[in-house]
Amino acid sequence: MNLSRLDLNLVVALRALLEERNVTRAGQRVGLSQPAMSAALARLRRHFDDDLLARVGGHYELTALGQVLLDRTATAYDVLERLFASQADFDPVSESREFKLIASDYAVAVFGTELARVVHEEAPGIRLRFTQPPTTIVDDTATLLSTTDGLLMPHGVVSDFPATDLYQDRWVFLVAHDHPRVDDRLTRQDLARLPWVTYQRTYDAPAVRQLGMLGVEPRVEVSVDSFQLLPLLVAGTRRIALIQARLAHLMAPLAAVRVVEPPYEAVPLQEAMWWHPVHTHDAAHIWLRETAARVGRRMTDAHDEPAPS
Numbered sequence: 616m617n618l619s620r621l622d623l624n625l626v627v628a629l630r631a632l633l634e635e636r637n638v639t640r641a642g643q644r645v646g647l648s649q650p651a652m653s654a655a656l657a658r659l660r661r662h663f664d665d666d667l668l669a670r671v672g673g674h675y676e677l678t679a680l681g682q683v684l685l686d687r688t689a690t691a692y693d694v695l696e697r698l699f700a701s702q703a704d705f706d707p708v709s710e711s712r713e714f715k716l717i718a719s720d721y722a723v724a725v726f727g728t729e730l731a732r733v734v735h736e737e738a739p740g741i742r743l744r745f746t747q748p749p750t751t752i753v754d755d756t757a758t759l760l761s762t763t764d765g766l767l768m769p770h771g772v773v774s775d776f777p778a779t780d781l782y783q784d785r786w787v788f789l790v791a792h793d794h795p796r797v798d799d800r801l802t803r804q805d806l807a808r809l810p811w812v813t814y815q816r817t818y819d820a821p822a823v824r825q826l827g828m829l830g831v832e833p834r835v836e837v838s839v840d841s842f843q844l845l846p847l848l849v850a851g852t853r854r855i856a857l858i859q860a861r862l863a864h865l866m867a868p869l870a871a872v873r874v875v876e877p878p879y880e881a882v883p884l885q886e887a888m889w890w891h892p893v894h895t896h897d898a899a900h901i902w903l904r905e906t907a908a909r910v911g912r913r914m915t916d917a918h919d920e921p922a923p924s
Contacts, residue, residue, distance in 0.1 A: 622658075625655060628641070629659055630689060636674070637674075663680060707741060710741065712742070712899065714765070715765075716743060716745050716746075716765045716766070717766045717767065721862050723745050724866075726782065726886065727767070729914065730743070748766070748816070753772065766890070767889075768887065776891065776892070777889070778887040778888060779888050781886045781887055781914075784861050784884040787858060787881075792873050794853060801877070810837075810853060811835045811854060811856065812839065815838035823857075846867065846869065846872045850870040859884060
């Protein structure tokens, strides 16, 4: 494919046509007349050798290829938008823009809140938007990173992309304050016989893999798509939960739970910010990465994790 022979404006038209499924509305969306948008659709049909939009009764529906192109076009549009928004210089005091960061609720609670505070103080025109990682994060990391400014994720889940380390954490267990079978410590036998609450995604994969290597098969009673809900689902039950120490101590006062150390040397957790190489030399992105790294260093230097309760 020779990109020099393509009109990249057609990406804008294609996205509008596929999402609106109506030539007139698509033209209004991008500021083109109905004849001009019809001409763009004709060019796209010739290029793809496909109708893309097929009339069914009184409306249009996407063809099979049109359906495939729907998500791909949105991704390409986002990449082009970010590419041409790149800057040689960036002044955080005067600039106004939004950074999109993909992060679990754990990362937002422990790190994102502090990052947002620093950005609020130092860059009043900068907005941060945190979104949950999709389930396709491992399978399609490149596409995910190409449409966002950064991914907050510990080492051991994704690889082969640039990253800057932020802070360290460790894994601990939560049990109810009045747990009838656990005093101040857990045994490996406890891990096998007691019911579990687990985070149902894969971001704690290194810790889960370690349990398997130790011969522990968690008896999962409840799984949830939020680290912050783990303490509430442990309180008042016989359940246990594996959770990051920083979040455990942050959430423990909100639920009748206590922190218990693992009965083994748990794999450490190194949180990092990952990005797509297209952002590496962008001045605004460099500022974002440096600010994130500085916040991470402050967290590490503060030694702000209290002793287990």
